[in-house]
Amino acid sequence: MNVQFRPESSASVSIKTAIADCDIHPARATNDELFPFMAKRWHSHLETYGKQAYHGMMEGPPYPKAQPNASRRDAWPPEGGPQGSSLSFMQKQLLDPYNVALGVLNPLNSGQGLRNQDMAGAICSAINDWQIEKWTSKDRRLKASIVVPTEDGVTAAAEIRKRAGDPNFVQVLLLSRNVEPLGQRRYWPIYEAAQEIGLPVGVHAFGFGGNPLTPSGWPSFYIEEMVGHAQCQQTVLASLVLEGVFERFPKLKMVMIEAGFGWAPSLAWRLDKSFEKLHSEVPHLKRKPSEYIRNHVWWTTQPMEDPERREHLFQVIEWIGWDKLLFATDYPHWDFDEPSRVLPPGVSDANREAFYLGNAKKLYGIS
């Protein structure tokens, strides 16, 4: 995960077996690349007022990344534009050498987390059209995620239903840091619509919802924001379970994206232990919290936790279940996990296949 300088477009080991990459970040080459997909009024609005998020910066993130766009330094496309903005370069650097059979696009900076909900809705809808136009229609290995204006559940649900049955889309995408914990009722129309059209809901680490990044206020450093995604995601998952989202939407599937998974067993044990004593406060829950997690939640792998002794991580995976992990690289971001290096020898062929491809194909309905 250190910054690595590699020869352009080469993977260190070429992968023979096909894999799924469940966290790829497509970027716009220019800011106005979305304009064809948006009503004219938004062009001038955006140029005049910009995008107002739940933090103070007009450009860039509040915590400066460790490198431009948090991306690999070798990921600038030769034709210009930011990292992740060129399909041909993505093919050359990621999809072809790693034999990616299924690549799930998770667009960031996509209108989610904006204060103006009409603007958020317009940008999200544009992003969804743009994903088809620029990516999935041009490379059939790529599949899109429906991005939605999360804080406006009604508009979000309409956007989800608009995409029902469209094979370009394989999931609904939310960010983890929102105005409220994601189990809250204001977000339920999103889950209702996702269940109705049969797509899983991915929750990708990141965003700003106006709350300090820790329960003790704002931390100082980017590393705290990054490590903190795991704590945020635990809170989000606890909220989804304790609010009864999985009781209300029994077919809902959720994917925890880019926040690690090593914390999952401890969280589930803590939830169960607390539930034993406090269940009378949450009588809407009919099962132990860990059962909802086991039945409804999947996890993308990157960034894999990195113990000194690798067998420790595999013991954690045994607790979670080999059938619940979805391999991801996070291309083009700097903390890219190299597919050929994440699993050592000794993992059974069946688990290896499930981890790299089988679980993702099954979850996302790809034959």
Add this chain to the structure above:
Amino acid sequence: MTSPIPGGVDCDLHPAVPHLTSLLPYMNDYWRDQVTTRGMTDLVSQSYPTNSPISSRPDWRPTQGKPGADLADMQKQALDRFAVAYGICNPLYGVQMVFSEDMQDAFCRALNDWLAKEWLDKDDRLRGSIVIPTQSVEKSVAEIERCAKDRRFVQVLMLVMGDMPLGKRAYWPIYAAAERLGLAVGVHAGSAYHNPPTSVGWGSYHIEDYVAQATAFQTQLTSLIVEGVFARHPKLKMVMLESGFTWLPAYLWRLHKFWRGIRMETPWVDRAPLEIVRSNIRFSLQPVDAPPDPATLNRLFDHMQSDELLLFSTDYPHWQFDGDEVLPPGLSGDLVRKIMIDNPLATYGRLQTVKEKTP
């Protein structure tokens, strides 16, 4: 089950203040008048509603009054029952919740004096933690210096959810004072509720807040480590109290990975996070957030890669275990001795001095 051994140190006991009026004798005229004239209510924190099941084990709940308010009960149910040599009192009275630093200061002083007089004076085994008004670092340091003259105070006590992340430089004079005076710094579950209890705002339920405590400890550890507290204060011991510990290995694997990737941002962090935790951070035993099967637990202890991190605690009167099963099943005799005796004595320097003085 694993049997406790005599002579241990219970590092997390919660004597309860019966009511705000119980502290009036320890306040000056001005604050006594403020409390009375303004009709101030009891400072019960949402972190531990009095009648919540976690706030007291059913068989430890008194017929009247707050759990943990009676010394005879604590002696019978915890100190005698587990035959400890010392019990460290961590009052969780909600003084941190008030917003005026002056009022917070007055209430902390009263609370600390109340603890010394009504608990420490009455049982030689008891030791105290100094509750500080963290909104003012200056007042906090003054209170630490005032109380530290009484060698029975062995620790400074802060809440895991406060006004700012604990590593922030503004707090460092507190750590300097603690290190200088031979005090550990305890960080206990609970919130001042000056910030929402999660990084995504307010949840709906008490159980949600309680589960979230563990994540608050994780963000605080990150802050303490990356801000460089232990590079500046290498001898400082910080104790995470009622934090849980089963989250620690996976948390450290993630922190270590990011530290390796972006250590250029915090170049003063000169040791790996795992090493810092091994030398400077300790965890109270209860709650044990894991299934009660020895195989899983032993695997977790193996993941922690150290037998020096845990300190015995009952979390009295909170409900973390039943019967005498304060130690999880399957611990070796060696580990029991470390958790109950060696590790606490190595953490709380003031316990050793007292022991040497009174053999």
